[in-house]
Amino acid sequence: MNDKIRAEKSIVIASHPRSGTHLLIDFIRKNIPEASASKKRCTFNSETYIDLDDILGLEEPIHKGRYGTGLMIDRPIYKTHRLPDYEEPFQYITSIVESQKALANLLQREAKHIYVYRDLTKVMISLYQYSGEWNQGVGFSEFIREVRGARNLSRVGFWALHMTKWCGRENTLLINFADIIAEPLKAYAAITGFCDLPSEHRAVQLPVAPKTLFEQRIKRFFSSKPESSGIFSFSNKMPRVTLSKEDLEFMKQEVNEVNKSLFKFNIGVC
Numbered sequence: 001m002n003d004k005i006r007a008e009k010s011i012v013i014a015s016h017p018r019s020g021t022h023l024l025i026d027f028i029r030k031n032i033p034e035a036s037a038s039k040k041r042c043t044f045n046s047e048t049y050i051d052l053d054d055i056l057g058l059e060e061p062i063h064k065g066r067y068g069t070g071l072m073i074d075r076p077i078y079k080t081h082r083l084p085d086y087e088e089p090f091q092y093i094t095s096i097v098e099s100q101k102a103l104a105n106l107l108q109r110e111a112k113h114i115y116v117y118r119d120l121t122k123v124m125i126s127l128y129q130y131s132g133e134w135n136q137g138v139g140f141s142e143f144i145r146e147v148r149g150a151r152n153l154s155r156v157g158f159w160a161l162h163m164t165k166w167c168g169r170e171n172t173l174l175i176n177f178a179d180i181i182a183e184p185l186k187a188y189a190a191i192t193g194f195c196d197l198p199s200e201h202r203a204v205q206l207p208v209a210p211k212t213l214f215e216q217r218i219k220r221f222f223s224s225k226p227e228s229s230g231i232f233s234f235s236n237k238m239p240r241v242t243l244s245k246e247d248l249e250f251m252k253q254e255v256n257e258v259n260k261s262l263f264k265f266n267i268g269v270c
């Protein structure tokens with residue numbers, strides 16, 4: 001299996017959920033031909049990248065599953081929300097099955113890892129909106145304070161842990177979501193330089209986001225190279241979220257308890 005992976009050519013996009021994962025994936029796909037995979041038409045499968053969190057929990061060899069086409073390009077893109085060691089599951093993510101540990105180790109050693117992060121407040125609001133818990137009567141204040149997982153951390157606390165672990169990983173390129181949008185040419189240069197790709201003089205473009213859920217689904221279904229690989233939203237009608245002073249203070253306290261040096265990243269609660 002490992003000879004089919006070409007881990008040294010692979011690009012692993014890591015992030016905490018709702019941090020701009022798919023913006024970065026689609027930005028790379030649009031501007032770097034070597035990393036632009038096609039998918040089968042008339043299917044919703046996102047074969048344009050490889051979901052590492054999915055495959056590490058499956059016994060099936062990666063090249064025999066639905067991600068096979070994503071391996072056929074020169075620079076395959078993997079996506080993960082795991083912590084840097086890949087081992088510790090994040091919420092719904094399963095542990096690595098024995099048959100995939102060799103793949104995990106190979107990618108750990110040889111793949112290029114890029115971590116994209118985003119303002120904490122925007123991550124929490126987006127996570128709340130896409131979770132659908134608001135539709136079950138859960139308020140935003142309650143949502144961000146929910147304690148989850150074996151570490152007994154709130155959602156904010158786990159975000160801070162996630163940031164701390166990835167920002168401390170060696171040989172990892174850190175990219176701010178906002179910087180991709182504000183300075184795409186600079187982001188492109190950083191990515192191509194880090195991934196040992198030729199930085200061509202070209203008109204770097206941001207991926208065009210679909211305006212509606214219907215448009216996203218239609219384009220995903222019929223196109224072999226859809227502009228957006230993003231996760232389908234729960235609904236077109238997302239609740240508006242107003243941050244209270246208490247919520248902002250809670251976020252600051254949670255981050256401070258995990259790692260106060262994270263404030264240097266301008267995480268939106270300073």
